[in-house]
Every structure is written in structure tokens, then in C-alpha cells.
Amino acid sequence: MSNRTVYFDNNATTCVAPEVREAMMPFFGELYGNPSSMHAFGGQVEKYVKDARERVAEFFHARPDEIIFTSCATESDNTAIRGAAEFFGRGTKVVTTAVEHPAVLQPCRRLKAQGYEEVELPVDHVGQIDLGQLRETLKGTKDAVVSVMWANNETGTVFPIKEVAEIAKEAGATIHTDAVQACGKVDIDVTKVPVDMLAVSGHKFHAPKGIGILYVRRGTKFKPFMLGGHQESGRRAGTENVPYIVGIARACELARDGMADEAAKLAPMRDRLEAGILASCPNVIVNGDRAHRLPNTLNVGFEYIEGEAIAYRLSDAGICISTGSACASGSLDPSHVIRAMGVPFIAVHGSTRFSLSRYNTMEDVDYVLEKLPPIIAELRRMSPFGPGMDPTTYK
Numbered sequence: 001m002s003n004r005t006v007y008f009d010n011n012a013t014t015c016v017a018p019e020v021r022e023a024m025m026p027f028f029g030e031l032y033g034n035p036s037s038m039h040a041f042g043g044q045v046e047k048y049v050k051d052a053r054e055r056v057a058e059f060f061h062a063r064p065d066e067i068i069f070t071s072c073a074t075e076s077d078n079t080a081i082r083g084a085a086e087f088f089g090r091g092t093k094v095v096t097t098a099v100e101h102p103a104v105l106q107p108c109r110r111l112k113a114q115g116y117e118e119v120e121l122p123v124d125h126v127g128q129i130d131l132g133q134l135r136e137t138l139k140g141t142k143d144a145v146v147s148v149m150w151a152n153n154e155t156g157t158v159f160p161i162k163e164v165a166e167i168a169k170e171a172g173a174t175i176h177t178d179a180v181q182a183c184g185k186v187d188i189d190v191t192k193v194p195v196d197m198l199a200v201s202g203h204k205f206h207a208p209k210g211i212g213i214l215y216v217r218r219g220t221k222f223k224p225f226m227l228g229g230h231q232e233s234g235r236r237a238g239t240e241n242v243p244y245i246v247g248i249a250r251a252c253e254l255a256r257d258g259m260a261d262e263a264a265k266l267a268p269m270r271d272r273l274e275a276g277i278l279a280s281c282p283n284v285i286v287n288g289d290r291a292h293r294l295p296n297t298l299n300v301g302f303e304y305i306e307g308e309a310i311a312y313r314l315s316d317a318g319i320c321i322s323t324g325s326a327c328a329s330g331s332l333d334p335s336h337v338i339r340a341m342g343v344p345f346i347a348v349h350g351s352t353r354f355s356l357s358r359y360n361t362m363e364d365v366d367y368v369l370e371k372l373p374p375i376i377a378e379l380r381r382m383s384p385f386g387p388g389m390d391p392t393t394y395k
């Protein structure tokens with residue numbers, strides 16, 4: 001085990017920023033009141049929740065009453081999709097893409113099992129949907145529900161979400177976007193992108209795990225998912241997680257202030273990593289849309305070897321990366337995202353994700369470029385597969 005750690009798994013989770021930790025601390029101490037209490041002790045906490053809601057709203061160019069705090073993006077996605085579909089009832093068309101996170105795909109498939117019509121739009125070889133096909137799919141529908149992610153967690157491919165939202169609105173649909181990976185990396189302005197609902201997760205942009213946001217544009221129709229209390233104006237029951245709400249508001253401010261500089265720093269680091277891998281490792285492909293990609297994400301397919309073997313060997317060198325999405329690890333099934341893109345099967349199993357954050361440096365990139373090529377060369381020597389193999393033996 002190396003005594004150096006290079007954390008390149010920031011699309012799985014990020015560290016809590018010191019500024020966020022500091023902002024949260026008083027709410028684990030003296031400011032422990034319940035914001036819903038009648039007394040002044042609780043009331044003083046309520047004003048911090050109000051203030052956090054205003055700061056979050058400002059970050060998304062939204063109004064405070066359009067912000068709902070949730071426990072995670074999985075809850076936000078479920079609330080948006082199931083809540084909107086259930087408002088319109090059985091038979092409603094639910095349209096999504098084949099490359100969504102399971103937090104979107106699973107609720108859509110559950111709705112299908114319950115009598116809703118579900119469509120998963122295919123993607124091309126870089127992971128983009130066909131906007132004409134979306135338009136066709138929505139033709140003749142009434143009150144459809146559309147969920148298309150802003151950016152893909154595995155490849156970093158950024159979707160043309162403004163155009164997607166405009167097409168959905170023209171068709172009278174409710175449009176939700178999972179913006180979990182976009183948040184903090186690209187500008188999210190709901191005055192420019194006409195989505196009705198938008199989900200983000202604190203732990204993907206330096207707030208803690210266990211806090212999410214659901215933006216709901218005024219007038220959007222949905223049935224609340226969490227029932228049992230009047231919190232969040234009756235749209236999400238459950239006592240407010242005050243420290244984490246304050247924390248995610250601080251994380252939004254840090255993202256607002258640092259995003260442009262961060263993108264300018266991360267893209268060259270990611271590009272150097274990409275160029276270095278392509279130069280030092282033969283039989284490698286880059287997965288995703290290189291022209292429309294998050295600045296921090298690189299997904300490469302190493303042909304003829306297993307991503308898991310690469311990840312374990314890198315882990316011994318103190319380097320943290322992912323194969324597929326972290327949520328799917330523990331299963332040896334190849335990633336549904338990479339498969340949906342039609343990546344050649346010889347590279348599917350070796351698909352590996354490197355995701356950077358504001359805390360990484362060029363030295364981290366160079367360390368990975370020093371350790372990775374010999375690992376790939378050794379795994380290739382051990383692999384029973386290689387160019388000229390019989391494709392039926394490896395699927």
C-alpha cells in the first residue's frame with residue numbers, strides 16, 4: 001500500500017470543503033433547535049434555513065420557494081419523476097435516456113411496471129441522444145414526463161439540456177434533469193434553461209453525503225413523495241437537516257465563486273492525463289463526447305483487460321478511480337452506459353473513469369501517468385485476450 005493518495009474518483013464523491021465544514025459546526029453544537037418549533041430557540045435556527053434557501057436559489061438563479069431540500073439526489077430524482085407521473089396518472093408517457101443513473105432509470109422502470117408508458121431513448125457512440133427522436137417520441141402526447149440528465153456521471157458527456165427542455169416544453173411535457181454531475185462544474189441557470197425540475201447532490205460538490213436539492217419551478221405539478229409533515233411547504237416531509245442545509249448553501253457559494261477558475265485548471269489536467277494515457281498505452285479508446293464533456297472527467301476503455309484489475313492495482317499505488325459507476329460496483333456487469341454507447345466489447349470491460357476535483361494537482365496527474373502504463377502492460381501480458389482473438393470467447 002502506497003503512502004501517497006491520489007483521489008481521482010470525484011464523480012463518486014468529493015471531500016467536504018473546509019469552508020463547508022466550518023459553516024456547519026455551530027449546528028452540531030449550540031444551534032440545535034428544530035426550525036419548526038414555536039419558541040425563539042428553534043426560531044433562531046429557522047432563519048439560517050431561510051438564509052441557506054435564499055443562497056441556494058441565487059446559485060441556480062431561482063426563487064427561494066422553488067428550492068426543496070432532500071436527503072440526496074436519489075430522493076430528488078424519485079420525487080421529481082414519480083411525483084410528476086403520479087400527478088398525471090397511469091398511462092402517462094415517461095421518457096428518459098438509456099444512460100441515466102439508476103436513481104432515474106429505476107423509478108422510470110417501476111412506473112412502467114405500474115402501467116405507465118416508458119421510453120428509454122438510445123444514444124450514439126459518444127453518448128448523445130437524437131433530439132429529432134425526442135421530438136418524435138413526444139408527438140401527440142399530453143402531460144408527458146421527460147427526464148434527461150445534464151451530464152453523464154461515467155463519461156462526463158454534457159447533454160444539450162436547453163434544447164431538450166425546449167422540445168419538452170413545446171410538447172407540453174414536464175421536464176426534469178438530473179444535474180448531479182453538472183453542479184459546480186458548469187453554470188446552471190434556470191432562467192436560461194427552461195427545466196421544470198432539477199436534482200443535485202451535496203456530496204458531489206464538496207458538501208456532505210446525505211443532502212440533496214430538488215429545484216421545482218413555480219407552477220410545476222407533482223405529488224410529494226415524502227409524506228408526514230408540513231416541512232418544505234408541504235412538499236417534502238421530515239425535520240430539516242439544518243447543518244447539512246447550511247453546508248450545501250456554502251458549497252453552492254464556493255462553486256459560484258470558483259467554478260470558472262476550476263474549469264480552467266481541471267480541463268488541462270484532464271487533457272494531459274488523456275494525452276499521456278493515449279501516448280503510453282496502446283489499444284485504448286476514449287469513451288464519451290470529447291467536444292461536450294465535463295472538464296473533470298475522463299473515461300477510457302483499455303482493450304483486452306478488466307477495469308476491476310486496473311482499479312485494484314492502482315489502489316495499491318494509492319490511486320483511487322472507478323470502473324462504471326460506483327453505485328454499480330460490487331456487480332461485475334459491464335456498465336449500462338458504456339454498453340448503450342455501443343463501445344466495442346473488447347473495451348467495455350476495461351472502461352475506467354478518472355474524475356478530478358479542485359483539490360487535485362498536475363503532480364497527481366504525473367503520478368498516475370508514472371504508475372499506470374506498467375500496470376496496463378503487465379495486465380496485458382497476463383490477459384488471455386488480445387488482438388486477433390476469437391470474439392465469441394469474450395463477452
Ligand SMILES: Cc1ncc(COP(=O)(O)O)c(C=O)c1O
Pocket residue numbers: 011012071072073074075101103149151152153178180181200201202203211212325327
Ligand atoms: C448522475 C447521478 N445521479 C444521481 C446520483 C445519486 O446521488 P446521491 O448519492 O445523492 O443519491 C448520482 C450518484 O452517483 C449520480 O452520479
